[in-house]
Amino acid sequence: MPHLKELVERHKDDPFVLIGVNYNDGEDEYLSGMEKFGVSWTCAYQGQSSPISKLFEVTGYPTYFLIGPDGKILGKGHSGAAYDQTIQKEIDKLKSSAE
Amino acid sequence: MLIPITMLLFGASPAPAATPHAPPSLATALIAPVRVDTYEGLLKEYSEAKANSRAKIKAAKTAKERRELRAARPAMDFLGRFDALGKSGDVRGYFWMLDEARRLGIGKKDREAHMLDVYGLIVMAPTESKHFLPALDRLSEEGNLKPAQRVSLLKRVLGRKEIASEARCTAQLHTGGLLLKSEVDSDQAMGKQLLKELIANDTCGKLAKEAEAVLAGISLEVGGIAPNFTGTTIDGESFDLYDYRGKVVLVDFFGFW
Numbered sequence: 001m002p003h004l005k006e007l008v009e010r011h012k013d014d015p016f017v018l019i020g021v022n023y024n025d026g027e028d029e030y031l032s033g034m035e036k037f038g039v040s041w042t043c044a045y046q047g048q049s050s051p052i053s054k055l056f057e058v059t060g061y062p063t064y065f066l067i068g069p070d071g072k073i074l075g076k077g078h079s080g081a082a083y084d085q086t087i088q089k090e091i092d093k094l095k096s097s098a099e
Numbered sequence: 100m101l102i103p104i105t106m107l108l109f110g111a112s113p114a115p116a117a118t119p120h121a122p123p124s125l126a127t128a129l130i131a132p133v134r135v136d137t138y139e140g141l142l143k144e145y146s147e148a149k150a151n152s153r154a155k156i157k158a159a160k161t162a163k164e165r166r167e168l169r170a171a172r173p174a175m176d177f178l179g180r181f182d183a184l185g186k187s188g189d190v191r192g193y194f195w196m197l198d199e200a201r202r203l204g205i206g207k208k209d210r211e212a213h214m215l216d217v218y219g220l221i222v223m224a225p226t227e228s229k230h231f232l233p234a235l236d237r238l239s240e241e242g243n244l245k246p247a248q249r250v251s252l253l254k255r256v257l258g259r260k261e262i263a264s265e266a267r268c269t270a271q272l273h274t275g276g277l278l279l280k281s282e283v284d285s286d287q288a289m290g291k292q293l294l295k296e297l298i299a300n301d302t303c304g305k306l307a308k309e310a311e312a313v314l315a316g317i318s319l320e321v322g323g324i325a326p327n328f329t330g331t332t333i334d335g336e337s338f339d340l341y342d343y344r345g346k347v348v349l350v351d352f353f354g355f356w
Binding site: 027034 | 312315318319320321322323324325326328330331332333338340341343344345346347348349350351352353354355356
């Protein structure tokens, strides 16, 4: 979580978004967790049934999918920090193509 | 005062106060709106009946008694009402028939025919209902039916006149997607054609993006196009993954537990 907060802060002016998809928290746990960790980014709350996890065949948590601006999956795995460089590289590509 | 037909059927209705001289006639009963159950209410009643039946079986003293109790299927008592719900436009009534097939006494060998029957009702249901699109999603992913069977059911939606545009676009997306995966060349070509038409159709909105992704090859592997999803925040606001095209997106599946 601290890493994610930092990541969002670092790219707050970039064409980047972090989307959380919560799995299996009760409403109370979820709300207090969001507050405790200061989650400011958009999160989907799935409740007990987990259609999005099923769609993405996610069985372990956390799981990350890094998705490029064209919708292509650039990486998936269990460590959020593993994508820092790729995220930066993709943002740079977008910025240079916009100039 | 309108008397629900269910009360008339069960004779539990008191004489209507407003018309003391004219007892309710059959005609009154027939013009009175038929009260259709809500899905949630009906499901609750059904769960109670199931629990009741289980408790009775558990308490049975002899094997014979148990057998008889097992043969009396509570699901059968509810079939008519779930059917009425489906007919009224809430296709979840039909989903129930699919989910409870075993409890309705439909054996393994008749399961496929049952599914084809019930989906046959679903694809002809009112398309404006908010339950219709999820029904098409479910049909397109129905693992118990062959892709060709799913395609032929979805085509019945496409063959209908006067249906909601969103329903037509969704049916077209699913039909195209299924045909594209076929091993037959002519099917693949037709799938491509359907998806391309959808992309060119301005009335299909965000489904056009999904069609593009299907054409490009949706997959969960690195290099594939991620499938779309609609997320709902705890405040009830919804967003689509595909809304973020043009940005780098990190999706984090997490739990606080």
